[in-house]
Amino acid sequence: MIGALAAVIPATAGESTAGRPTVGLQWTACPQDVVVPPAVQGQVQCAKVPVPLDYRDPGGTQIEIMVSRIASTKPEKRRGVLMFNPGGPGGTGLDQPGFLAGQGLPASVMDAYDLIGMDTRGVGHSAPVSCGFVLGDAYWANIPPYAVDDADVTRHAEVAEEVAARCAENDTDGRLRHLTTANMARDLDRIRAALGEEKASFYGASYGSALGAAYVSMFPRSTDRIVLDSNIGDTHLDRDGLRRYALGMEQTFPDFATWAAARHDSYGLGRTPQQVRRTYLTLAERFDRTPAPDGLTGEFFRGITFAYLYNERQYGNLARTWQSYLDPGQAPSQAETAAAAPSPNDNAFTVFLAVTCNDVQWPKDVTTYRRAVAEDRKRYPLFGAASANITPCAYWKYEPSEPPVAISAKGPRNVLVLQNRQDPVTPLAGGKLLREKFGQRARLVTANQSGHGVYVLSGNACALNLTTSYLVEGTMPARDTTCRGD
Template sequence: MTWAACPADVNAKTAPLTAECTTVPVPLDYSHPGGTQISLLVSRIASTKPQQRRGILLLNPGGPGGSGLDQAAFLMNKGLPASVTDSYDLIGMDTRGVGHSTPMYCGLPEELGYWANVPPYAADDAAVIAQAKIAEKVAQTCAANDSRGWLKHLTTANMARDLDRIRAALGEQKASFYGASYGSALGAAYVSLFPGTTDRVVLDSNLADTHLDRDGLRRFARGVEETFPDFAKWAAARHASYGLGRTPAQVRKNYFAIAERLDRTPASDGTTGAIFRYLTFAYLYGDIQYGPLARIWQTLLDPGAARAKAAPPATPIDNGLTVFLAVTCNDVNWPEDLATYRRGVAEDRKRYPMFGAATANITPCAYWEHEPSEPPVKVDNRGPADVLMLQNRHDPVTPAINAQLLRQKFGQRARLVTVDDSGHGVYVLGGNACALDLATAYLVDGKMPARDLSCRS
């Protein structure tokens, strides 16, 4: 295995640290391992303490579709303890289809209007029907541009198989793993498919299984309902500065007032109610974003004030959205009848009024060309007790119920650490001392908690 300098854009993101990169070939189709090969670009920040080095720690930041080549440097710059970097070579990667690995594209133009991994909020039934036309066009575009038939091979199971190929290519008998968000699903698949070659596994901010299905997407709305009160409390304590409401209840009331006004009349910069709701969801990922979110709200409450542009997210790179859609749609069967989504949106608009009519809305998976080529990877209790799960009690994307559901499937293979905190991401990113110490002790010394634990904020 030959290591060399990483691409310039990767080095720019890892500064002031420097990673080195190599390429690992893997089969496009694992049912024909001797057939077409694709490449994975893998990065490494190596341990400088050979006497303390345990092995490799594979990293995944989530997605699917996100680049992980800079993940080691990102975590180190956020404060990953030196005891971890001494114990492991930190291994990042662009998973199959992504970025500097053999990339795959749907060729989605901006005018299709599909700008986020979560469907837009449907203010009424007509909006669901309109979104169905967009979702169908997205799926048709992906199919039309997939002339080689490669998109069907973008699955979580294949990405997990790729991880074991990387381990073998690096000459390691076992590999440890840290994954957050979708990375928890990938890690759950990895440790389930390869219980004999996985070492210490940490799953952070969990999906409920080895895939994102419609139920999992709908639970995003539950996460918003559970997490929003933390922002509302923060904003109410700063009413003199932002004017969003003197109490959390008033802040919540203003959320609906802004959203419903923008449903009727978008702002001059194009901000709609759907965009406002999505922005609020995205800014709940961590309290470091509460100030910018409050500023956006402030300008929307007073349309005549000097505006801070509350625009939608930048149109995603086609590559990242392609991989997200392909993996999500290929992993499991999604309902294909529009009536199911219309009914679900109506239900979740009432059950989770802040965001339910977005996460229950129809996606391109309803019209996806390919059926799943195999069942999703099953999680069970067969294998060593080597999975440590970390979960914030309030998480807008992966609510705590997800971790509880996944924990049940793992049985005695796992321990769950629930943190009385808010946001998406626990280890290093969350700042909770108890969770940081427990996860570090496990990665470095193999100290698995004897039982499930809770950490205070």
Template sequence: MQRRRQRRPRRRTPRTGGIASLTVVLGLGGSLLAVPALAGGAQASRVEWKTCPEDVVAEAAPTRLRCGTVSVPVDYADPGGERIDLMISRLASTNPDKRRGVLMLNPGGPGGSGLAQAALLVSRGLPSSVTDSYDIIGMDTRGLGRSAPVRCGIPADSPYIGNIPPYAVDDAAVTARAKVVKEVAERCARNDRDGRLRHITTANTARDLDRIRAALGEEKTSYLGYSYGTALGAAYASMFPERSDRIVLDSNIGDTHLDRDGLRRYALGMEQAFPAFAKWAAARHASYGLGRTPEQVRQTYLTLAGRLDRTPAAGFDGGLFRQFTFAYLYKASQYPKLAQQWQALDSGAGSAPAANPTASSAPSPADNALSVFLAVTCNDVRWPRDVDTYRRGVAQDRERYPLFGAATANITPCAFWPYAPAEPPVTISDEGPRNVLLVQNLRDPATPHQGGRLLREKFKDRSRLLGVDDSGHGAYVLGDDSCALNTTTRYLVEGAMPAKDTVCRAG
């Protein structure tokens, strides 16, 4: 087996810096060390499959999964050092004659658990031809859930409630937010007692995928990733092209990492996805009263947001209203709930999403997921540290993207992250097999179609872009387009990559 080496710097001394739906959901110095893809040529032990933890069993029911662990180094530059166990799950093929390998999954985030993801996809209609063709492998990636979890200790009453910053109405709001996120970054540093936080990166997670592949006894692995999972899949296909089989990347963020430009594209995505809801609501004006035309519905949004900026009501301020709207654009099935909330707020009624009953001094239930998001996003690439940079960006994007731009351009804890990136972000490689199918809705609030085009340009002839004339986040299985379902399934099962970029037109 050919070994592929990644170059990375030695560890540096850390520097200290001077909503389920809303938790949606980024100067190297020293000598470089060569790190083998499978460090030291170590032979991976095979996975021992057992019953999954009770909550995973309950979440997956009635689909039955088996779980196991794979040991990996905390630091791939020190393969003989501390190790952690990653928990993975398997939905095994029951058709040996059709089985062709393994299909690894990632639901996105970073910070989304994938242990029960196979069951979710089955419940949404994953074709049996796919489950016949593959053992489907889910997992908690390093630092998450049952894979050596990390926690910054973000309390339940923290104003840091999600990985998308709140809408900044003016420069003062950016300054106020800087204090919040600086405290979060410092809290992460204080609670990183075992020194693992800095090793949670996309590159290391891609190396973990290859350890899992080896532990499963497979020469290659196929992969299906959504949202941030596209960054992880793009990294794996670039770092280990000879071990990547059939790669499907759905709802692409545009690179192997989320950076400030990528986060700001969320605002572009909302501008492109919002018209579908506006058209839907206008057609139901008699029921919801949000506007007779899409233009009137848009104005209702802007009017409500401005009113709530000035006078919060029913637990909503303008920032929460905008984030709530953004999150509910993920699926058309959520439009009625969104319209109801708008209607209630417009009439002076309504209520905010239920507050968590946990005592304010206790950690937030989302602490682990938020911590993984921050670790991966801030460790992958250096973010601007000057608050004025974010003030300028907020002012620019408030004009460019009026619906949401002053949120996604706002400052994040990455501006004060205590660790410098240990290595550059993974560069997408166009050298390798033509095996990357990029699937992308044309109107996606979080990952606009531009993300798919960016990856297509970087992978070049290794990839094909399948656009889907639909709105929402997630196309394959999670969407309703038959063309996207059939084309992607045909590739996973038969290896039939589209001959050229194409668009599945709405029927």
């Protein structure tokens, strides 16, 4: 148990003189699988930063973190480095500088910073880990499946237990236990030092908000301007954070329902938002009772609807998919492939589980999850019986090696929190929680719109301008601000 740990890593372990990284990196061409948009071809370089596998033994086994860079070409305007994390945990970040540049990241930001992406430990090109997931696995998403009843919770508990055992069996080099948000934050500070910078700025979205919150709390003296976008609400994802997915879907679904109702003549999903909601529930319950011959189930239907709500630009694709579901036999099938084929999601699934399960203690009693599923099925009918369901963390082999990073309200006022009012996975409640925990260190910018992600990608002019002004000029809003939707 956490309270009985014999040794806890100090918050400043990344600043230890033992195993201090050497300043200066060897920049070369990035691996071929790093996507580089045409607009920045030739500008993206990669390098490797050695870090301790276990920060309690900084001189012991080292792993390498691969980082990418688009360097500022305006030395007279350059402020420093801006590191990125796109979320997950488990998402590759080497492509983030190029991706955001291709999406319209303002030139003033690119002039002010060297843009630094990375694969965090365990991901992609940074000492990757694997639980051995294959295509056709019963475990097909990190978000638990919708549980129609208690028997469904029990059935998924068996899957979760098998997955946890498989992860432990595949952990032949002992890396999984060292994948934590705290260690990733320590890696960030090692990267900063290796880049030769006294301070580093950071932009993190989704889970990246948790990593950024940990980073600025553990290293307040070496962090510069911090932007946390689409927020989990803490430095880790726990049961409360996972269950908030259902709140997010309840708050975001009406925007899609309104959109679809206005286009009933094209998609036939309902003439009013209430009718569109009934269509969703009718389809889900139909596939709960009788899965389609092609493998489509209610849990898969709910999961794909949840995923499409991430971005308003996907509403048309979601509506067209529902159209096919209304015509039995014409719906896209749930993918099922021979079990021998490795899953392309293996690495992402593995890192998500390792970080989530290692960061905090999860309940081990199935009854706890049955009770939560029953509660949230009533409270959040659209998705509550999914996000409250049991995960492999209930059976994880490793106990947390230290308490979760505590958010520190002490330090400079350098945390800008961005949050959409309707967000299916990180609802507004998460942004408010993070703002409250940081106190006067932070300001909250709420964009009055739907979707997952605010800066650059949402197209909200007010939020874009406020964030760019903060990153380039250091101008923090004087108070919490609401931006109207554009």
